[in-house]
Amino acid sequence: MRTRHVVGAVVAAVAVPLTLALPAQSHGYISTPPSRAALCAAGTVADCGEIRWEPQSVEGPKGFPGRGPADGAICAGGNGRFAELDDPRAGGWPTTKVSAGQRLTFTWKFTARHATTNFKYYLTKPGYDATQKVTRANLELTPFLTVPYNGAQVPSTLSHTATLPAGRTGHQVVVAVWEIADTGNAFYSCTDVRF
Template sequence: MSFSNVQSRPGQQPRHGQVFKPESRGQFCVDGVNAQCPLQSWHVNGLESGKFFPAAVGGLRDPLAPDDVANVAPPADGKIASAGQAFAAVLDEQSAERWHKHPVKPGQSLDFQWSYHAIHLTRRWNYFITKPDWNPNQPLSRAQFEAEPFHKVELTAQPYWSHNDALTPPDPTIHQVRLPERKGYHVVLAVWEVADTGNAFYQVIDFDFG
């Protein structure tokens, strides 16, 4: 299903998917936990940009599934949390104190739960984390994140047009993820990559490692 084929009610934007547990930065905005962040649910579900982060250019093919649709350009540095969407630019504000954080322990096993408002044929989910020496008072950039995901879930069936059932994720999708060794404030970037479009959906979750 492409972005343009998603059906929505009059006056609403197309919706796609989000991490709802642990609550993403955007979900905490919807819930009123994050102050001065007036987002609605459809904003959080629509944080869509090019797949293959941390790549910075479009036109790339998936090494695992080269028949998948090539990517469009992923979000620019400083616009990762919003996926470059102007309606969610508030999510790109970044400081050590700006956002509410989930208390966690290094090495803790945690369920990341995705919900969907428009199902896409899926290739993978990647989970990235900020580097041990990142600067929380600087905008989120590729240099702030580890280059490789610390957790990845891939669906290998291909070509995508012959495997609708195998590439359609369950709703909700639950991944049991072991958090890396970290101290203090860190950000996890969860990216849901789509097989049949050039896009992915971006979610950032703020953690305090104690």
């Protein structure tokens, strides 16, 4: 009997620190075409800080663009822990080659299947300077794709296909927002593309 209590105490003593040490297994991000968080998690981009281990955790206030993260902190969801995602890296983020009018599929990977209001996709304006942080002033504030989800729970992966707008050249940024139905938050995912 005493052995069972000792074993139980050891298991509990080990479990609590392990639970606290592991990154939160929650939420989601765009895996393809690779978002900034996905590029960091894969090690394609260096000096990413904590996002390397938590690409799914770019969570911030919902209500974008009227509310939500501050300008210049949009790609990190306003979360200072992931500020590396807002650094334009002098325009050096790897890009996915695209063309105007192309049908492009965005695939989300989820580690927690939240009830969902919608997904919205925004694109930077013509003439965007990729050496600058993403702000509302350099985004088209009308999404080029909105996918209502009406409170349904997402599966473990989900894809949306959109027609990319015309009038863009060079390096642009897609800002995708996954709005959660039953919390005050959303998840933000920035993907760099080149027209």
